[in-house]
Amino acid sequence: MNEYFYNLAQISAQIANEEHPDVIDPKWILSQWHHETEDFTSEMCNDYHNLGGLTQTTPNDTPQPDGDFWYMQFATFEDCASYFGKYLKYYEENGIFNATCLEDYVKALKDGGYFGDSLENYIAGCNNAYQEEFGCC
Numbered sequence: 418m419n420e421y422f423y424n425l426a427q428i429s430a431q432i433a434n435e436e437h438p439d440v441i442d443p444k445w446i447l448s449q450w451h452h453e454t455e456d457f458t459s460e461m462c463n464d465y466h467n468l469g470g471l472t473q474t475t476p477n478d479t480p481q482p483d484g485d486f487w488y489m490q491f492a493t494f495e496d497c498a499s500y501f502g503k504y505l506k507y508y509e510e511n512g513i514f515n516a517t518c519l520e521d522y523v524k525a526l527k528d529g530g531y532f533g534d535s536l537e538n539y540i541a542g543c544n545n546a547y548q549e550e551f552g553c554c
Contacts, residue, residue: 418550422457422468423447425498432502437514441505444551445522451546452539466491469501470532483533519543 426443433441453470454462461467465479465488472486479488491497505513513525520540527536534542 425494428498429502433505440514445519447550448543448547451550452542461488466494466497468497
């Protein structure tokens with residue numbers, strides 16, 4: 418397991434769970450980040466500290482190739498992790514705080530429009546990442 422990014426996922430989960438103690442598992446966040454960043458090797462990850470493919474409406478030099486937004490750029494991974502924890506709260510109405518497993522977490526994100534990929538593909542990618550990071554299901 419990538420301890421550095423897992424520690425950041427714990428920070429994100431702590432922020433997200435401020436009003437819903439221990440619902441969002443940092444393992445789910447780490448698995449999502451692993452999937453989004455191609456095992457922490459993508460340009461968005463390494464050059465812009467963007468762990469989740471997070472976008473914004475304000476134009477910059479990193480346009481989203483499959484959408485009408487631009488990728489956010491963070492000064493540090495810690496900045497991204499803090500932002501991500503706050504950002505997850507936007508998915509409350511989509512059931513993110515009712516999640517009991519990785520699949521429920523991903524479904525809430527899909528229902529809120531977080532990603533354009535099919536639910537099945539995204540779940541498969543996150544499940545594969547989970548297995549790589551934690552060695553089990």
